[in-house]
């Protein structure tokens with residue numbers, strides 16, 4: 001298969017981890033007889049430095065002309081520490097998601113045997129964890145308008161909005177996903193307080209009739225946050241709005257030991273986008289210490305999206321073996337265990353592929 005991939009490395013550790021993901025994809029292509037072509041394009045703070053725009057028109061064009069997008073991370077302390085900066089890297093991320101129509105962000109969380117004793121939680125709690133969180137990605141409070149401050153600057157406001165159409169399309173994705181798995185869907189909201197959440201719940205109840213084979217349960221987000229670390233193996237597919245999904249999946253990443261392990265796929269109207277769920281981890285930038293596995297596993301999701309199941313599974317197995325053999329970066333290393341560099345881990349994974 002021939003695939004054109006837009007490579008948007010972004011900021012901080014983005015370039016290091018996407019380089020490992022690319023090399024792993026290339027190794028997989030070599031083994032299975034595929035051809036992947038990459039076009040690199042700037043995004044985030046790197047793009048602001050180059051063009052003044054965190055998601056330049058040219059980058060958008062390259063994404064649209066590609067079969068898929070492989071994205072690293074954006075974010076830079078110079079903007080994080082300056083809340084008044086008029087142009088911010090995160091605006092690029094949100095605009096990219098919105099203009100590519102990426103409304104469903106799928107985040108698989110599976111704790112394999114190799115990760116069980118690297119989790120900060122007890123083995124009997126994390127064993128058997130295998131769920132997907134479907135996070136709505138282009139609506140809710142991150143996109144709602146108006147947003148801003150009053151003239152005196154003493155009052156700030158954000159707006160959370162959802163339409164039935166926005167909720168329905170991501171719910172259909174989640175119901176289909178549950179139907180192909182263990183047929184349990186957990187809808188997470190805050191329907192006891194928020195009107196948007198009541199609309200989510202009402203819409204989910206209505207759509208549930210179309211998917212009678214799937215058992216649907218409803219959880220308030222505060223309870224869901226607790227159940228995720230109390231009994232994570234209970235979950236099969238979780239679906240939720242943008243901000244709740246953002247927060248819950250960072251929490252969920254700890255089940256497997258590190259934020260540096262969690263990959264994601266964003267699906268929508270145009271080319272799909274694949275990215276680790278973590279940010280640009282600026283403290284590690286350029287130090288060759290960040291965990292590249294989330295980026296590499298995002299590459300596996302990309303292959304799976306195009307039906308290359310065996311290839312994706314080969315990468316997953318290679319990651320799993322590499323952890324089992326003890327070749328891990330410092331975020332996953334046990335006390336006293338030697339930690340490897342980003343590139344060492346990447347090399348080990350490729351040797352396994």
Ligand SMILES: NC(=O)c1ccc[n+]([C@@H]2O[C@H](COP(=O)([O-])OP(=O)(O)OC[C@H]3O[C@@H](n4cnc5c(N)ncnc54)[C@H](O)[C@@H]3O)[C@@H](O)[C@H]2O)c1
Nearest residue numbers: 073074075076080259260277278279280281282290291331
């Ligand atoms: N999708 C994105 O691009 C995205 C997501 C979240 C945050 N951000 C941005 O990233 C910047 C830093 O934000 P943050 O510190 O809150 O989040 P972060 O995800 O960059 O890092 C949080 C912590 O997680 C750990 N971590 C993250 N990635 C890791 C990896 N690959 N290997 C090992 N450990 C890893 C580190 O301990 C790190 O301190 C900010 O500018 C923020 O806006 C971007």
